[in-house]
Amino acid sequence: MTDHRLTALQLHDLELMVAGSLEPVATLPSEPGGMALQVPSADGPVMLLDRESTPVARVDVVATQADDDAWWVAGPVTLLRPLAAFDFARLRPGASQPLSEPATMLIGDTAPLPRGDAPLIVVDTGDARALARAVTRAERAGHPVRVMPEPSAAARAGDGRADVLARLASLAFGVSVELSVSEQSVGDGIVVLLTGLSGSGKSTIAKELAQRLRVESDQHVTLLDGDEVRAVLSTGLGFSHDDRMMNVRRIGWVAALVAEHGGIAISAPIAPYEAMRAEMRERVAKVGRFVLVHVATPLEVCEARDRKGLYAKARAGLIKEFTGISDPYEQPTDADVVITEDLSPAQAADRIIRAMAPRHDLEYQI
Ligand SMILES: Nc1ncnc2c1ncn2[C@@H]1O[C@H](COP(=O)(O)OS(=O)(=O)O)[C@@H](OP(=O)(O)O)[C@H]1O
Ligand SMILES: Nc1ncnc2c1ncn2[C@@H]1O[C@H](COP(=O)(O)OP(=O)(O)O)[C@@H](O)[C@H]1O
Incomplete structure (x- = not known):
């Protein structure tokens, strides 16, 4: 034996x-x-x-x-004995809930979801985390979902893999199966730059956005936290024109690296000058997509919030070169998304997510 x-x-x-x-x-x-x-x-x-x-x-x-x-x-x-339960057992072959047809099978992590509430078949490739994310994404979008366990024969079939999966799924769930295929490539990386005055809400929205994308996107999400950037990546830099240029250049460099490897980088510096934002856009465009978000909360609102008491100090002349008071904030004219202060952080994140997926906006269901 x-x-x-x-x-x-x-x-x-x-x-x-x-x-x-x-x-x-x-x-x-x-x-x-x-x-x-x-x-x-x-x-x-x-x-x-x-x-x-x-x-x-x-x-x-x-x-x-x-x-x-x-x-x-x-x-x-x-x-010899029943198999241990598989993840999402209720959705797998043998759980015998009828499915209306045709069903769409998603092949690849970023396969676009079809419109409406057509049934979806998600492939279990043996990666529990990827499966959980794919099922959650599809169920949140309102689709009835089934899970197709990938058999070893499909993995051996090379180019014929999708056909083997579709044929077996059709058998397993008793429906005709259409395919929605995607393979993630380097060019799928995205950099989101949230720019705006101090206190405008950049960090709050960036956190909300990162949280949402960590669930909804299949790409890795990196949040370049403002305080951490200033403390580590840009340690020693101040707020002179040149120091700010260097700070944002470094953020752009790291963010572009993340995008180059297929990830999503979210950064939220004030980035007050047109030239620094243009430089970042140009750098990122070579490796992925750049989404410029202007958090356009007016100065009066930011100043009224004054969480850190910095505006009061700036008004009193205790902080020099303070953005909006004694240093310029050049309003972007090329923003992909403009966030006004009447939007909640969740609504702002919705808008940004839509702007991030222009090619198939149902990929991220909002
Ligand atoms: N002079 C001056 N001007 C503007 N901001 C100042 C300044 N001094 C300190 N701070 C605090 O630093 C935060 C801004 O840093 P950033 O790295 O985002 O700025 S920049 O993009 O390099 O211009 C900013 O934080 P946020 O409020 O989160 O934007 C301020 O709290
Ligand atoms: N609609 C809103 N969007 C974002 N922040 C808001 C909103 N309304 C009030 N706030 C508050 O404004 C402050 C914004 O601070 P923060 O996100 O740190 O801004 P920034 O990073 O631009 O300096 C937070 O205290 C947040 O709770």
Whole structure:
């Protein structure tokens, strides 16, 4: 007897066999479909162990194929005990809720959601976090959702993967299946720059935005916190024209790096000068998208808020070169989004998210 610890996808194979969507037979890799098992020896039956090393099924080997110093084995699979529950069990094959058709299957982390409330099929690739995010995103958008466990055969199918998944999903859920495909590329990175006076609400909105995107987007989100930037990245810099230019240049450099690697960077410096914002836009445009958000709370409102007492000090001449009082704030004329003070931070985040997804604005449901 040989033990074989199943991979996440091979566990899906068993799940589909139990649900009746896959033949209950292990196959050789040269045969289409089924579970292909490579084991160190081909003597006798193979015991299949789950992720906790519990024996869950047995393969009675009827065919073998040598491969370097291992063997591929094939034969009927017998389930020995119920499989441990999979994530979102209620949505998986075998849970037998009828689905209206046609259903759309999302392939890839950023596949656009269809309009309306058409049923969606999310693929479980074995990444629990990605699955949770995809299901949450689709359910929040009001779609009935089912989860299709990716079988090992789909992963082996190369370019044919999407077709294998669609065919099996159609079988598993009894509906015709359309595909919505996306593959994330480097150019998907985004930099959001929130600019505005001190106290305008940049940090509050930036935090709200980061929180929302961490749930709704499949991209990694980096919040370049203002205080942290000044304390670490720009330590030693003050508020002279040149120091501010350098501060925002550094923020732009880090943010562009995040975008270059496919992430979302959110930054919220005052960024008072047109030239520094243009420089950041130009730098980011080479690697991803740049979204300029003007938090346009008027000076009187910011000054009335004066949370840190800085405006009072600036008025009293105790702080020199204070933006809006004794240093200029050059109003942006090229903002992608303008946030007025009548919007709540949540409404402001909504607007920004819409502006971030111009190509398929239903990708982020608001
Ligand atoms: N002279 C002067 N002018 C403007 N702001 C001042 C100044 N001195 C200190 N502070 C505090 O520093 C925060 C602004 O830093 P930033 O890095 O965002 O500014 S800049 O983009 O480099 O212009 C800003 O914080 P926020 O209120 O969060 O905007 C101020 O609290
Ligand atoms: N609609 C609003 N949007 C954002 N902040 C608001 C709003 N209304 C009131 N505030 C308050 O204004 C202050 C803005 O501070 P902050 O977000 O730190 O601004 P900034 O980062 O631009 O200096 C916070 O105390 C926040 O609670």
